[in-house]
């Protein structure tokens with residue numbers, strides 16, 4: 093499952109040399125605060141002046157078209173913002189910090205020739221949210237069940253090998269550069285499930301963590317660590333981890349002091365507590381504000397953060413008990429704590445109430461905690477969306493979440509809720525695979541995450557265009573069209589052949605790949621579909637179900653409550669209905685199950701044909717890898733179609749109108 097081999101010949105992803113060509117051809121000059129211009133910018137000079145590495149920008153012939161101007165304070169506020177002026181084809185990027193300048197520089201790289209050819213302009217750019225983080229679920233050791241990277245589908249960790257931090261961190265530097273180019277500013281470097289070996293990153297291995305931080309630093313990316321709530325006991329030798337115990341608090345303060353002494357720009361801690369077996373404050377009769385605030389006290393003197401995860405639910409549920417609803421859990425635990433979290437605490441909330449399913453409603457927690465700093469948690473790694481064997485472009489799905497308005501059309505969007513001091517966190521899809529992400533097209537997801545975190549209003553299809561331009565410089569129209577045909581709607585395609593109408597799961601337990609309709613039906617995990625001979629779905633209404641709809645503000649609490657207004661794609665998430673229930677689309681639930689499974693597979697067949705028509709327009713290694721993955725996607729989609737369709741035919745006894753489904 094994982095490999096300790098390190099890919100030596102690494103794919104450049106969205107930063108091939110050719111992406112820099114439009115800047116390099118014209119030349120660039122770095123202007124340092126004392127006003128002295130340095131001509132013919134080269135890597136070392138920029139490194140010295142900005143604390144940042146930029147590729148050599150080509151020969152300086154006295155007429156550079158790009159001025160990179162580091163101003164002491166300057167015309168734009170904010171550490172990451174930059175100003176871009178274009179006057180008769182000459183660009184000036186001005187920023188008050190090297191991070192801002194880097195963002196501006198990569199903005200120009202992204203625009204390519206167009207950056208220089210547009211009309212005169214004067215624009216200010218700043219990220220929508222302060223926190224744009226990637227979480228790595230990497231273990232130092234190879235875990236016997238989860239492998240080295242939990243839910244990783246791209247080989248081993250880029251940080252660790254042979255039970256320790258890698259000697260050679262050049263791959264990490266290359267990663268940092270890719271992240272800087274899309275505006276990511278923070279990375280958590282170890283799994284939120286903190287095992288004994290990883291707990292030592294906080295103590296014995298701080299020097300090694302400092303080396304990783306040094307690899308990220310030139311690119312303006314801060315390092316965070318996931319820590320175990322039980323660390324005072326497991327690595328500190330105390331007898332308790334009670335957040336109100338003075339010795340425990342002192343232990344955390346000392347731990348934080350040591351970390352910031354080793355890494356002055358360290359970002360902070362990420363905590364998964366009272367979740368799926370991880371220790372937490374409940375063991376001491378304390379709540380999650382008590383737990384998070386204890387850590388906040390430790391990081392506060394250093395300007396650090398505590399990313400505290402809201403993914404708290406009962407994973408030892410009795411499937412016979414239909415009143416317990418896992419979807420309710422995060423809101424029930426956290427909404428009452430609104431206003432009690434310290435300023436350093438960022439509550440990290442998964443986008444849906446369950447667990448990164450292909451279709452979920454947006455988590456109501458995001459609308460319930462106006463007095464709390466919130467970060468939206470997304471999953472770039474494709475745990476439930478085809479594990480980087482299936483081409484599934486998630487930018488479209490995330491954009492829907494970001495644009496959703498919990499209080500109705502006139503109210504704020506999810507993007508508004510997390511803007512400002514809050515932000516984004518997402519589980520990375522990167523490993524030591526030579527393409528970084530296993531599936532070369534899954535690079536687009538990492539790219540899109542960074543871009544949406546910087547500017548949630550971007551159109552996800554436009555983001556794909558940017559990614560195509562950079563990754564396949566000079567892409568002919570046919571390639572661009574082919575990639576759009578394959579990716580634009582691929583998220584919905586995946587939805588069509590997997591679990592229907594928002595009901596979720598139906599995956600094989602454990603590794604979560606491929607269909608197993610009843611795989612989680614009689615388990616303690618709280619992920620049920622309740623299919624019987626008459627119908628399917630989870631009744632989450634206030635009237636007759638678990639009451640989950642009541643966690644939403646108006647208008648959604650009523651929209652979801654009513655069969656008349658509940659959107660088709662979420663019907664089985666909110667309602668248990670007969671198979672003969674007629675959807676807004678005009679078809680019955682059972683016929684929709686059949687039709688959409690078949691349509692999903694037909695779409696994958698089209699994806700395969702499309703790839704064959706453009707494969708010779710990309711480098712052969714990319715062509716081969718994508719071809720392999722698409723073949724597996726088609727096999728898997730067919731298996732999904734047949735298992736789900738046959739399952740429901742057998743349950744319902746209602747035949748497919750088109751006679752395609754086998755009994």
Ligand code: GCV
Nearest residue numbers: 229242243284285364403447
């Ligand atoms: C890291 C899901 C995944 C787990 C993951 C967990 C989480 O349950 O299957 O592998 O644990 O989410 O987000 O903490």
